[in-house]
Amino acid sequence: xxxxxxxxRFKAGTLGRDDAARLLNGARQSRTGTPLPPPRPDAAPDxxxxxxxxxxxxxxxxxxxxxxxxGGQRAFDGQSAADRATSTDxxxxxGIAGRYxxxxxxxxxxxxxLSGRDTSSAVPAARPWLASSAPGRRGHFLDGVADFDxxxxxxxxxxxALMDPQERLFLEVAWDALEDxxxxxxxxxxxxxxxxxARALGVFVGAASHDYxxxxxxxxTPGAGAAxxxxxxxxxxxxxxxxxxxxxxxxxxxxxxSGLTAVHLAVGALRRGECAAAVAGGVELLLHxxxxxxxxxxxxxxxxxxxxxxxxxDGDRVHAVVRDTASGHRARPRRPExxxxxxxxxxxxxxxxxxxxxxxxxxxxxLTDAVLQVRHGVRISxxxxxxGVPWPRTRDEAGRExxxxxxxxxxxxxxxxxxxxxxEYAAEPGGTxxGGTxxGGxxxxxxxxxxxxxxxxxxxxxxxxWLTATAQADADADADAGHxxxxxxxAGLARALRVGRAAMPCRIALPAPRDVAELxxxxxxxxxxxxxxxxxxxxxxxxxxxxxxxxxxxPETRDYLIALWRAGRTETLTRLWLNGVGVDWxxxxxxxxxxxxxxxPPPSARLRRPLWVGADRAPADPEPxx
Numbered sequence: 001x002x003x004x005x006x007x008x009r010f011k012a013g014t015l016g017r018d019d020a021a022r023l024l025n026g027a028r029q030s031r032t033g034t035p036l037p038p039p040r041p042d043a044a045p046d047x048x049x050x051x052x053x054x055x056x057x058x059x060x061x062x063x064x065x066x067x068x069x070x071g072g073q074r075a076f077d078g079q080s081a082a083d084r085a086t087s088t089d090x091x092x093x094x095g096i097a098g099r100y101x102x103x104x105x106x107x108x109x110x111x112x113x114l115s116g117r118d119t120s121s122a123v124p125a126a127r128p129w130l131a132s133s134a135p136g137r138r139g140h141f142l143d144g145v146a147d148f149d150x151x152x153x154x155x156x157x158x159x160x161a162l163m164d165p166q167e168r169l170f171l172e173v174a175w176d177a178l179e180d181x182x183x184x185x186x187x188x189x190x191x192x193x194x195x196x197x198a199r200a201l202g203v204f205v206g207a208a209s210h211d212y213x214x215x216x217x218x219x220x221t222p223g224a225g226a227a228x229x230x231x232x233x234x235x236x237x238x239x240x241x242x243x244x245x246x247x248x249x250x251x252x253x254x255x256x257x258s259g260l261t262a263v264h265l266a267v268g269a270l271r272r273g274e275c276a277a278a279v280a281g282g283v284e285l286l287l288h289x290x291x292x293x294x295x296x297x298x299x300x301x302x303x304x305x306x307x308x309x310x311x312x313x314d315g316d317r318v319h320a321v322v323r324d325t326a327s328g329h330r331a332r333p334r335r336p337e338x339x340x341x342x343x344x345x346x347x348x349x350x351x352x353x354x355x356x357x358x359x360x361x362x363x364x365x366x367l368t369d370a371v372l373q374v375r376h377g378v379r380i381s382x383x384x385x386x387x388g389v390p391w392p393r394t395r396d397e398a399g400r401e402x403x404x405x406x407x408x409x410x411x412x413x414x415x416x417x418x419x420x421x422x423x424e425y426a427a428e429p430g431g432t433x434x435g436g437t438x439x440g441g442x443x444x445x446x447x448x449x450x451x452x453x454x455x456x457x458x459x460x461x462x463x464x465x466w467l468t469a470t471a472q473a474d475a476d477a478d479a480d481a482g483h484x485x486x487x488x489x490x491a492g493l494a495r496a497l498r499v500g501r502a503a504m505p506c507r508i509a510l511p512a513p514r515d516v517a518e519l520x521x522x523x524x525x526x527x528x529x530x531x532x533x534x535x536x537x538x539x540x541x542x543x544x545x546x547x548x549x550x551x552x553x554x555p556e557t558r559d560y561l562i563a564l565w566r567a568g569r570t571e572t573l574t575r576l577w578l579n580g581v582g583v584d585w586x587x588x589x590x591x592x593x594x595x596x597x598x599x600x601p602p603p604s605a606r607l608r609r610p611l612w613v614g615a616d617r618a619p620a621d622p623e624p625x626x
Contacts (some may be wrong), residue, residue, distance in 0.1 A: 091267050091322040092311035092425065094277070094596075095181025095304030097173045097603070098368050100355045101140035101297060105176075110372050112354070113380045114388045119355060123292070129215070133289035140297035140356030145169070145285055147608035151451050153242060161611045162226060164212045166283045167234045169300040170205055174239050174279050176603040181304040181316065182500030182596055183277065186586040188243065190314075194273030202247035202275035203236035204266045206258025208360040211287035216613045228613055239279070247275030253360070257327065257410045258282050259301065260363025260418035264325040266305050277306045284359040297356020301364040303371070308425075317596035320371040323405075323421040330415045363410045363418055370406035374424040377404065393424075401426075444589075445511060445574045446494040446519070449504040450604065453540065456506045457527045458605035464523035466602045471516045489516050492597030499586040499594070501604070505541040508532060509574045539578040546580020557581070561588065 096106065101119035103109035112119060120138045123131040126146065148168045150160035153175075160168065178184045183191070183201070193200030213230040220227050236249035248269055254261045259282025266278035281302030286292055311318055351366045352358070358365060373380055378388040393401045403426055409419040448463070450456035470490060494512060508526060513519035525533050532538045539546070551557045561581075564573050565588040577583045586594075 088324060089271055090308040090423075091270060091305050092308040092316065093303050093319040093322065093371055093422075094306050094311050094316040095177040095179075095183065095279075096302070096319055096368065096371060097176035097180055098299065098301035098365070099142055099169065099173060100299040100301070100365065101142060104143065106368070106372070109368075110376070113369060113372070114378065116381075116387055120295070127287070130286070130289055130292055134292050137292060137294055139286065139292065139295060140299075140358070141286070142169075142298045142300075144608060145287070145298070146610045146612050148172075148611045149606035149608045150611065152455060152604070152606050153238075154451070157611060161613050162228050163234065163238075164210070164228055165287070166207055166209070166212070166285050166300070167232075167238060169285070170207075170235050170281060170283045170302070171238055171242075172606065173283075173300045174203070174281060174302045177279060177281075177302040177304050179501060179603045180600050181277075182496055182600070183304065184243075184502040185498075185500050186503075186584045187499055187594075189584075190586065191276035193247065193275050197246040199243065199245050200247045200275045200277075201240075201243070201245045202266055202269045202278035203240050203245065203249045204262040204269075204278060204280045205232070205235040205251050206254070206260070206262040206282035206360045206363065207232045207235055207251055207284070208253045208255055208258050209284065209286075209288075209291065211285060211291065212613070214288050214290075219614050235283070247278065254327070254416045254418065255412040255414050256359060256362045257412045257416040257418040258360035258363065259365070260325075260367060260408065260410050260420060261327045261416075263303070263305070263322070263364065263367060263420055264327040264418060267322060267325045270305060270307055276310065277304060279304055280364070282361040282364040284361040293357075295352065295357050297352065297358035297361075299355050299358050299361040299365050301361060301368050303364070303367065315594035315596055317598070317600065318425040320374050321423045321425045323423050325418075325420045327418040328416075330411075330417060363408070366408045366410065367420055367422065370408050370420075370422040374404040374406055374422060377424075444494055444498060444570050444585075445509050446513065447498050447501075447507065447509050447574070447577065449501070449507040451504050451506065452542070452607075453506050453530065454607055455504075455605060456508060456538075457530065458607060460508070460523045461527035462602050462605045464520045464527065467516050467520050467523075470599060487515060489513055489519055490597055490599045492595060493599075493601060495585075495589065495594075496597045496601060499589060503577070503582070505546075507539045507541070507578055509537050509578055511535045537575075537578055539580070541580045547582075548579070551576070551581050558584075565589075 098106050098109060100109045100112075101121075102117065103112055103119070111117075119140050121141060122136070122138055123134065124141050124143070125131060145165050148160050148163070148165070149172075150157050153171060155163070175184065178188075188201065189198050191200050192198055210230045210232075213228045216227045232251035232253065235251045239245070240247075240249040250262075250265060252258055252261050252265060259280075262282060263280040266280035269275050270278055279302055281300070283300040285298050286296050305322065306314075306316060308318070308321055351362055351369065354369065355361075355365050369380065373388075373391065377391050379391040380388045391404055393404060395401055403424040405424070406422045407419065408422060409417070411417050448456060448459055450459050467489065471487070510519070510522055510532075513522070522533055522536060525531065526536070526538075551560075561573065561576075561583060573583055573588075
């Protein structure tokens with residue numbers, strides 16, 4: 001009996017739900033070799049599955065099927081478990097990034113979660129139009145919301161000033177997530193949809209406010225020139241256009257559910273084959289006084305998603321697995337039956353306590369927190385001043401350890417609902433693990449590029465700081481190490497920079513380093529002096545005079561580059577790269593299976609500065625860059 005017949009009999013009522021799920025599992029395993037997870041139970045969870053927090057995040061300790069269950073997990077679209085069984089392929093989170101209150105990156109955000117830090121503050125002084133409208137009001141705010149680096153993304157300052165800061169922030173964070181996944185360089189070309197289109201990366205963004213356009217409209221006068229747009233199409237469209245993507249690009253507004261709804265849409269597009277990977281996220285900024293309320297919050301987050309089987313085949317690092325998602329609407333908004341019930345709701349652990357009532361970014365923030373918890377094996381209660389606690393795995397009846405599982409559920413005040421089931425990824429015994437060493441070795445050059453010399457120096461400085469901190473952490477973790485000589489750079493670092501990062505006009509090529517100390521010294525020398533030093537070389541191709549021989553336009557160039565690589569002529573390939581020839585390092589190194597580095601390099605540096613429509617509306621003082 002094939003899958004179509006099983007579903008037909010189930011819908012006709014001649015086959016029970018459990019029997020249908022069992023038969024579907026067997027049919028699919030015969031067809032693909034991959035079993036489906038068991039159907040999600042309809043009953044409410046027992047205590048082992050974790051209690052949902054007030055904003056809908058529940059952290060489970062694992063079930064036999066790897067799916068946590070919570071009240072309210074029934075299908076919002078009316079489909080039964082068997083109906084969904086043919087479209088429940090696991091989705092891997094292969095890249096992640098975000099900025100949240102008092103946290104310019106996810107490392108700082110995780111530290112805040114671990115310590116139970118209160119991220120609330122007074123209205124930033126750099127937003128005087130807000131501070132003057134609500135003296136003494138507190139919220140959860142981002143730093144530097146007026147700051148942007150237009151040159152990094154090929155945008156003029158004038159155009160950047162007209163862009164909604166939400167669009168600017170999402171563009172930067174989505175780029176950081178793609179760099180974390182290793183997909184801003186030539187590996188992006190290998191993302192091919194079922195239709196055969198290359199660069200098939202979808203972009204899905206949740207957003208719900210237009211504060212910047214409202215501020216500009218209030219200050220606009222005849223003859224003042226263009227004003228910022230009020231629509232959200234630029235949130236996904238800007239990234240899609242800049243990277244020449246062919247996947248779907250959609251903005252979605254479902255209030256507090258927006259970010260998680262974007263993830264749901266991305267998962268659906270991946271399962272339908274509309275794209276090979278997707279960026280999904282959300283953003284929320286509080287810029288207009290009318291929306292400022294006590295406890296309001298801000299943030300921006302993004303994840304890069306791929307089908308798990310493809311992520312493993314491509315050697316991607318898997319942060320976690322999304323098992324299932326849904327989105328829908330209740331018939332009427334949920335209301336507390338009494339003040340006691342309302343107080344109980346408010347006292348639960350909540351995403352809101354971590355980043356405030358953050359509107360459209362709430363869902364992606366909750367999903368991010370869930371991914372971090374299952375990945376690190378630490379549970380975060382969300383209560384104030386409460387530190388994270390170890391999260392042991394449970395075992396099934398056969399004694400096998402079960403993956404940690406978290407359920408994220410968002411219920412908007414207007415009736416919208418969205419949820420996702422996030423599961424720890426653990427390689428099967430004898431299977432493929434991710435985030436390990438580079439099986440192909442790291443003998444090639446270390447290449448960095450950026451849009452300007454200043455950006456290149458800042459990126460070199462950031463990489464040197466990261467290497468120093470990483471080496472120190474490794475030494476501290478080894479109690480018996482004493483004071484050993486610095487070891488080699490993290491495995492896969494040079495290759496990750498070559499094949500996973502975009503090739504920009506200003507470039508530096510460093511020889512394969514022998515140890516961290518040597519690499520850090522070279523990077524700092526270049527960052528401080530602008531000089532490459534011995535055995536290194538730089539190039540500035542901004543004048544458009546790169547590739548003077550026109551090799552990129554010749555059909556024989558690809559074969560020539562392959563021949564150089566096979567002959568071990570990496571120095572010649574590096575010189576061609578410095579001279580502007582499009583060297584597809586990912587294609588050249590494809591013979592050595594790619595494995596993402598266990599410690600991905602830090603994101604490219606940005607040189608942000610305040611950009612605001614109308615000088616009279618600009619912040620009084622620049623805020624720190626995130």
